[in-house]
Amino acid sequence: MSITTTRRATLLGSAGLAGAALASPAIAQRAPIRLGGLTTLEGPFATGGQDSFRCVQMELERINSTVGGRRIEFIRESSNAQADVALARARKLIEQDNVDIILGPLSGAEGIALRDYSRTLTGKTIVNGSSGAADTTLRNPSPNFFRFSTDGTQWMAGLGNHVFRNMNIREVAVAAGDYAFPYAQVFGFNIEYCRAGGRVQHYWAPLGTTDFSAQIAQINRSSAGAVVVVHGGTDGLAFMTQYAQSGGNKPLIAGSIMADQTMLSARGPHRRVMVGMISGGPIADVIDDPTWREFVERYRRRWLNEGGFQSPSIHGVNYTTNLYGILHALREVDGDLGNNQEAFQRALAAARITAPTGAAVRLDHNRQAISDIFLNRIEERDGRAQVVAFARAEGVNQTLNTPEAQFLALGAPSRDNPGCVPAAS
Numbered sequence: 528m529s530i531t532t533t534r535r536a537t538l539l540g541s542a543g544l545a546g547a548a549l550a551s552p553a554i555a556q557r558a559p560i561r562l563g564g565l566t567t568l569e570g571p572f573a574t575g576g577q578d579s580f581r582c583v584q585m586e587l588e589r590i591n592s593t594v595g596g597r598r599i600e601f602i603r604e605s606s607n608a609q610a611d612v613a614l615a616r617a618r619k620l621i622e623q624d625n626v627d628i629i630l631g632p633l634s635g636a637e638g639i640a641l642r643d644y645s646r647t648l649t650g651k652t653i654v655n656g657s658s659g660a661a662d663t664t665l666r667n668p669s670p671n672f673f674r675f676s677t678d679g680t681q682w683m684a685g686l687g688n689h690v691f692r693n694m695n696i697r698e699v700a701v702a703a704g705d706y707a708f709p710y711a712q713v714f715g716f717n718i719e720y721c722r723a724g725g726r727v728q729h730y731w732a733p734l735g736t737t738d739f740s741a742q743i744a745q746i747n748r749s750s751a752g753a754v755v756v757v758h759g760g761t762d763g764l765a766f767m768t769q770y771a772q773s774g775g776n777k778p779l780i781a782g783s784i785m786a787d788q789t790m791l792s793a794r795g796p797h798r799r800v801m802v803g804m805i806s807g808g809p810i811a812d813v814i815d816d817p818t819w820r821e822f823v824e825r826y827r828r829r830w831l832n833e834g835g836f837q838s839p840s841i842h843g844v845n846y847t848t849n850l851y852g853i854l855h856a857l858r859e860v861d862g863d864l865g866n867n868q869e870a871f872q873r874a875l876a877a878a879r880i881t882a883p884t885g886a887a888v889r890l891d892h893n894r895q896a897i898s899d900i901f902l903n904r905i906e907e908r909d910g911r912a913q914v915v916a917f918a919r920a921e922g923v924n925q926t927l928n929t930p931e932a933q934f935l936a937l938g939a940p941s942r943d944n945p946g947c948v949p950a951a952s
Contacts, residue, residue, distance in 0.1 A: 814885070
């Protein structure tokens with residue numbers, strides 16, 4: 528499904544081009560850069576996908592859709608969080624819309640599909656949107672797939688140790704989606720929690736599950752001292768609603784896309800049980816950082832009256848961080864995408880940027896982000912539930928600062944390999 532840009536964005540882009548033409552006729556003759564945006568506007572993550580495009584549009588408006596002396600044409604495309612659909616829409620962007628760069632996708636399995644597709648392309652670049660499967664970049668990475676956002680395993684850094692050592696919980700029930708992104712999140716939590724001595728029972732469910740009642744009944748009867756919920760979108764909303772209706776009262780630990788405005792902005796009984804919930808992730812609504820406060824204020828001014836949230840979603844922030852990587856590299860090469868984008872891709876690999884959260888971001892040898900992770904708690908503030916950062920780990924890499932060979936030897940995250948390896952005695 529093609530989505531046309533808003534009239535306002537088009538006008539702003541035209542205004543930027545007009546300004547550039549007045550300043551430099553030579554620059555004005557250069558063809559626009561065609562940036563393809565791919566997110567999920569259908570399926571369980573549609574709300575997060577909408578916020579992704581809000582944030583990208585806001586940042587393109589801020590620079591008058593012009594960088595390195597060239598206008599950016601933003602061509603939008605949508606998937607439904609399924610890998611085959613994302614791949615078909617990416618092919619359409621490349622083959623029919625002739626985009627130079629793709630910014631996307633949103634969901635984990637989609638990211639792995641586009642990583643593989645990027646290997647077949649010459650003179651094109653794919654920069655991640657918000658997808659967070661670990662193996663997209665950790666194993667068999669592609670030379671022209673870049674990810675300035677951290678992955679699902681990184682987002683859990685510090686959480687397992689906090690639950691075991693500070694909350695003194697020795698056994699948890701993990702309720703998680705049965706696909707690539709939750710595998711990464713569960714793996715990241717379990718590595719710390721099981722090494723510390725914790726025990727885990729897993730309850731997997733396919734993406735798109737609507738009835739969790741049988742799982743929740745088992746969890747409520749179990750000896751687990753807390754529930755780790757790693758769902759998202761409408762799946763997460765259904766699980767939390769049914770958990771609240773079941774009278775569940777165990778402490779809740781969340782995957783990163785559970786503790787987010789896409790969940791908290793929805794009405795329903797789930798919000799009551801979410802207050803006090805602990806999580807880990809790359810953002811929070813409240814971060815004591817001036818860069819973040821400025822970004823949130825601009826977001827509210829631009830979108831609060833046009834369907835936006837009180838605070839940008841995790842997907843919106845991840846797409847923005849990856850957009851910043853693209854814009855930085857385009858400035859470094861003065862908008863030059865010639866020679867099969869070799870100079871542009873070198874500039875991407877060497878980029879040092881600041882995320883909207885204020886976190887420093889750099890890429891490792893697999894073109895994967897190393898950046899900051901927050902431990903968060905949902906609190907009632909100013910009459911509404913907000914995600915508040917109470918701790919921050921700086922410079923978390925994709926192996927959670929474990930030597931790479933040792934981390935890779937643990938195997939790829941999956942439902943059969945959830946990372947629960949006890950510490951060696």
